[in-house]
Amino acid sequence: MSLIPLNRWQLPTDLPLVKEPLPTMYDLPSEDPEEPGLPDEFHYYQPQLLRETFCLTAYPPEQICVATDLNLYYDPQHTTWYKRPDWFAVLGVPRFYEGHELRYSYVIWQERVIPFIVVELLSEGTEAEDLGQTVRDVKQPPTKWQVYEQILQIPYYLIFSRTANELRVFQWQAGRYHVLTLNEGKVWLPEIQLGIGLWYGAYQGLERHWLRWYDAQHHWIPTPLEQLEQEHHRAEQEHYRAERERQRAEHLAAQLRALGIEPQ
Numbered sequence: 001m002s003l004i005p006l007n008r009w010q011l012p013t014d015l016p017l018v019k020e021p022l023p024t025m026y027d028l029p030s031e032d033p034e035e036p037g038l039p040d041e042f043h044y045y046q047p048q049l050l051r052e053t054f055c056l057t058a059y060p061p062e063q064i065c066v067a068t069d070l071n072l073y074y075d076p077q078h079t080t081w082y083k084r085p086d087w088f089a090v091l092g093v094p095r096f097y098e099g100h101e102l103r104y105s106y107v108i109w110q111e112r113v114i115p116f117i118v119v120e121l122l123s124e125g126t127e128a129e130d131l132g133q134t135v136r137d138v139k140q141p142p143t144k145w146q147v148y149e150q151i152l153q154i155p156y157y158l159i160f161s162r163t164a165n166e167l168r169v170f171q172w173q174a175g176r177y178h179v180l181t182l183n184e185g186k187v188w189l190p191e192i193q194l195g196i197g198l199w200y201g202a203y204q205g206l207e208r209h210w211l212r213w214y215d216a217q218h219h220w221i222p223t224p225l226e227q228l229e230q231e232h233h234r235a236e237q238e239h240y241r242a243e244r245e246r247q248r249a250e251h252l253a254a255q256l257r258a259l260g261i262e263p264q
Contacts, residue, residue, distance in 0.1 A: 040123075042121065042162055043069070043086060043121055043123075045203065045204050045206075046086075046087075046121060046160070046162070046210060046211060047068040047069070047086055047087040047119075047121075048068075048204075049203055049210055049211070049212050049223065050066075050087050050119065050211060050212065050213070051066050051068065051087070052223040052224060053212045053213040053220070053221040053222070053223060054066060054089060054194070054213055054221075055194075055213070055221050056091075056192055056193075056194065057193065058192065058193065059091055059092065061095065062094065062095050063091070063092055063093065063094065063095070064089065064090070064091060064093075064095060065089070065090040065093050065094070065095055065103075065106070065111075066087075066088075066089045066090075066095075067085075067087070067088055067089075067090075067103070067106060068086065068087050069084055069085075069086060070084065070085075070088075070103065070105060070106055071083075071084050071104075071105040071106070072084065072085060072088070072105070072106050072108070072115070073105055073106070073107045073108060073109075074108045074147055074151055074152055075108075075151070076108075076109040078141065081141040081142075082105070083144050083147050083148075085115070085118045085119065085120060086119055086120050086121045087118070087119040087121075088106075088115040088117065088118040088119065089115060089116055089117050090106070090111070090113055090114070090115045090116060091113075091116045091192070092113055093111055093113045108152070114152045114153070114154055115152070115154050116154070116155055116156065116191075116192070117154070117155065117156040117157075117158065117189075118148055118154050118156070118157050118158070119158045119159075119160065119211070120144070120157075120158070120159050120160075121160055121161075121162065122159060122160065122161040122162070122163075126144075129143055129144045129145065130144060130145075130159055131145070131159065132144075132145030132146075132149075145177075148177075149170075149172065149176060149177050153172050154172060155171065155172050155191070156169065156170070156171055156172070156189060157169075157170040157172075157177060158170070158196070158211075160211050162208075162209070165198065165209040167182065167185060167187075167197065167198055167211065169182065169187045169196075182197070184197070185197050185198035186198070186214065186218075193215075193216060194213050194214070194215065194221075195213065195214045195215070195218070196211065196212070196213050196214070197211070197212075197214060198210070198211060199211075199212045199214075199220055203223075
């Protein structure tokens, strides 16, 4: 079997040289102008980290619905209107639709439970709407902010900018969202006994600021892979401890034999 040459996908060498600089990744948008908010790689990995570290003690896993980029239908009078949060969590509903099926969408009038928290990841195409800075056209559906704050009254709304490494947290109180003060980039949510904040570290091989959950002891909740690594490390430490104990016992027995004493 012949192997594909490493340069199989390189540009032909006979192409004319480009005299003007071509746009880079930072110049070319990751979104379709007709449908802003289409995910780039960050919009895949960041919600995955949130999902992996969202571990509650008050709810069993089968009674927590966590979704990424899933249509959220909210108005039974306008059944085609929806929003598509980057990440959201609903508490007290089956993880699977009717207990046995992956959801195609989340339909409020069927589920009858609103999300507890919604997270939006800022991008150029959606920033104004995420921050509630857009004005609704009377012919258009409500804005994202209006749906979260006024229609659904979602308890917590978080906005994270990866370019500025900035987290903004809004809590619904008395009919509108109020900004919460962060402590070193973190905030505690007493209703679920979990905190969320900015963590700097390596995830999926990339070291940067990430949004993730922490526990009451202010320990970042480990991902399943981190848990395996921690368990492997503990097993290695236990193996080394047992080996040192065995060697110490053998050394002591040898000393006793040297004194003419047979160890029991």
